[in-house]
Amino acid sequence: MAAIGDWFDDRLGWRGVWETIFARKIPKVNWFYTLGSATLFTAISQGITGILLTLYYVPTPDHAWDSVAYIMYELPFGWFIRGVHHWGSSVMVVLVFLHMLRVVFMGSYKFPREFTWITGLLLLLLTLGFGFTGYLLPWDQKSYWATTVGTRIAEVTPVIGHFTLKVMRGGEELSALTLARFFGAHVWVLPISLIVLISSHMYLILRHGITAPPKKGE
């Protein structure tokens, strides 16, 4: 057994990886410290259900709603996959927010973890970005009008407002281009950014370790 382990370790160096990630000691922590990993779990769940949904989803105004209706009403367990994905977004926002509160209340953002905090904040913004872009995809009344209003709010920005609106919508009005952009952002740009940022966040956590809950007076 050990021989096999050695054989692989010689080639892969897995023991080093194991010791760095798992066989390390961390300070005693409470249940609030599971919020981060729960968020990660939800993100993975969103990834899996999201990939399954793209198998059937068609990002054009002609077919988006029909394909979602197909997923909901005809595809076996389609309603379930979409249900998990839909609620996953809410759960993820809640978890990210609670995780952030934990970090603030425990003072975990302080030296030497400033960059962990910043990547975490970027991840919070990404999560909201996922929510905003994903909301349009079913192309139902709620999607369409909420996105109309949402993009219009961006227009208020001085100087670059109108430009931002046109970039988001792919023109003056909500159209097939908007849907394509939101879809592209939702399944390519944001997930890739998410992977990069989660990796950085995790690297920093490994590097600095998880904070100990501060004692009174600390």
Place this chain on the structure above:
Amino acid sequence: MKKQEQEQYLKDYKKAKEKGIPFFPDVIFKDTIAAFVIFLVLIALAVFIGAPLEEQANPQDTSYTPKPEWYFLFLFQALKYFPGNLEVIGAVIIPTLVVVALFLLPFLDRSPKRHLMSRPIATIVTILSVVLIVGLTVVAQLEAPPPAEAHVTDLAATLYEQNCSSCHGQVVEAGTANLHDVIVSGGHEGMPAWGGDLSADEVDLLVGYISSPQGNIVYIRECAGCHENEIPIVEKPMELIAILDQGPDHPLHADTKKIPYWTEELSGGERNALLNFLAAPDGQRLYTINCAGCHGMGIDHVAETEDLEAELLAVIIQGEHNRDMPAFDDTLSEVEIGILTDYVMDPAKSPAGASLFQANCSSCHHDRVPTSDKKSEAKKAISAGGMHEVMPAWGDVLTPEQLDALVGYVAELVEGVGAGKGGALYRDNCALCHGPFGEGGPNPGQPGDVIAPISTSEYLSTRNDLTLKQIISMGQPNFGMSPFGSAHGGPLENEDIDAIVALMRAWEANPPVDLPPEIDAGIVAYGGEEVFLNICANCHGPEGKGDIGPALNSDDFRSAYDDDDTFAVVADGHAGTVMIGWGNILTEEQIWDVIDYMSIWGGPQPGEEILFAEHIQPLFDRKCFRCHGDKLDSGDWRSDTYEAIMESGKNAPNIIPGDPDSSLLIQRLLNKPSGGGQMPPARMMNERQIQWVIDWVAEGAPNN
């Protein structure tokens, strides 16, 4: 934080780590539990609440009240406090400042203090922010109107609003006989003729709206979601009824997302109102929708007073009572009466009563289920029979405008048909196919075929009396018209035929109608039941008890004619009798459908025990004996005795009592691959008959 403090922290942290716990498995275990809880929560949310999907996006529908996902609600709400030019503050400046402040947090708060009680400012600001965000979300939830119901435009009301309401207000009071004419040509002083401005469909729509406001409400609720831009006004009530009856099965609805059957969705009154609205009723359409179901195409009414219309109006408004209803406590059990009572109270709640109603009541009540408010009264009426309502009080159902139009039409009907002996004979013998005024109609014998008018001056002036009499007397078997003359087996004597011809000649002088047939027969595909009730029942009675023609529901008939014999008679007819050959008129499939329909009478009635001697053996005699009898014994199996059915033939045992699925005979009746070929080979027994055999075998195939 000074260098020194930083080093101190790192030292303390190292100590805490050494006193701590291993990441694996202790912390991983906690994380797994947390993830598992989240997993369960997600599944519960997906299963019990699910993801909503609203109507497809409609960029034209600007009335939709948008609402963002809940976690953006606090932003949405915050914007409301920065109206007009201030919007930029709420939309851009504050969120940007908050985000920037968050990013800078570690650099703003550089004290070495970490416990939340040691950092009162950070703690208080955070708590206030959370309270603010949660508060704004809650306020937004409370303030935001619920997502708008699918918005539909009330086209009929809009049309009324644009054209009529400026003079008539919200309601038109005037009741006149023909709203179409009034609208098209302008009814009275000051009212313009709308015929030029409005299309015929629009006029129909207005008439429907004015005369059946309830129908418009039902339409808006049930149909307008899909039929949003154009109301499918139909001039032909029968076509409309067919479309609505078929619901999701109708080709026009093939592409639509699951629409329900209207009988399941709407009460009888609502269906009526919807029809009256959509068919834009004039008298004739009203009659077709509301009356023809029971009265057919003619109404038998002898005027008792001078004022026929007033008389009719009174009857129609009040409905009628029937004194001849039998007492059902002789024929039905206590339980059956109970079921039937429940059914009458609310057909939707007690579907079990439908078959009882069908069997006992519908021959008089047709599809219209009489209703009652009091259960005890309903039960009494069923048990004791006697006087009770058969014709509903239409005054409760129709608007005054509709009643006027209906009375006008019925009066024409009664006068047109009822004149003298010829009229009565015509009504009894001819009107069913040729219409009350000889205007023709769908050929009940030939789906798709329309009987041309026989009352136009053109038709009558090109035929002399002798031709007309010959047609009546000898019929036109090729077109589905039986001979009516007694010399050819029909019910009419020569003087009767003379009287009918006299009536027709009266038409020639003053043709009663120039209406083309209202009904497009093409869309009605007749099944066995319809063919029987429309055609066969005229002579054999609706239940096959016999009338002009012999009884078809008797044991005598069934033992004399097996199904192939029956087919031959229907197809070829009996020479020299009223029974013409229907082979040229009905399709082979239709004739078999009729024979299938007739098989009701040979079997056990619902709830009755299946008896071998009474039900099964006769069925085998009819279906199998021709080949498996004493002349031929195909496969050595014989069908003429209980023992032979069970045990004869090379594949015996043929039936395994109690186990229909394994019984070879059943497999062959059902044409299962394991059975080795369908029996009877030419045409399977119908489902009902096969079910009798299955039920009988399932009960142990007793020889009873």
